[in-house]
Amino acid sequence: MKSNNSRSIINIGLVISNILSIISDFLLQIEYHIGNIKIDDVNHYSLGINYEGWISIHKTSISILSILMIFHIISHRQFYNVIIKNRLLKKNRHILMLSFCFALAVITGLSPWLIEIYFGRNEACKIIIEIHDKIAIIYTSYLIHHIYIKMRKYKLKIDKMRI
Secondary structure, three states, X not given: OOOHHHHHHHHHHHHHHHHHHHHXXXXXXXXXXXXXXXXXXXXXXXXXXXXXHHHHHHHHHHHHXXXXXXXXXXXXXXXXXXXXXXXXXXXXXXHHHHHHHHHXXXXXHHHHHHHHHHHOOOHHHHHHHHHHHHXXXXXXXXXXXXXXXXXXXXXXXXXXXXX
């Protein structure tokens, strides 16, 4: 898992699955939650896909994202251990907040599925989904910042290789 190739594949997979989950999440929020379109309206299509299609894209992309995140965290476990052991929490606040927001998004994303399976769709599901949507917005901003920082570092490495 420590090879650069496997890390690169995981990182590319994370970027693609994050993009798909963010696009589908925002589209679901705007078209179906905020837009007052009834979820049961099978005739309402957005970008050629109805609610069931978008929810399937979202669930598939976040399932892949979650699996890749496990491998990503495992490949960086030494980094997390150093942060905690050497009390570098303040210096690495951005990465810790990104990790925390991801964990909250997972918890608030899975909870409505479990509630719906065991108790049926109810008001608690809707409330948790709204919380999930807000956390996803915060997560997205931290993720964009994280990718920006990483891209700058990669660019500097490539520039040094050219010299």
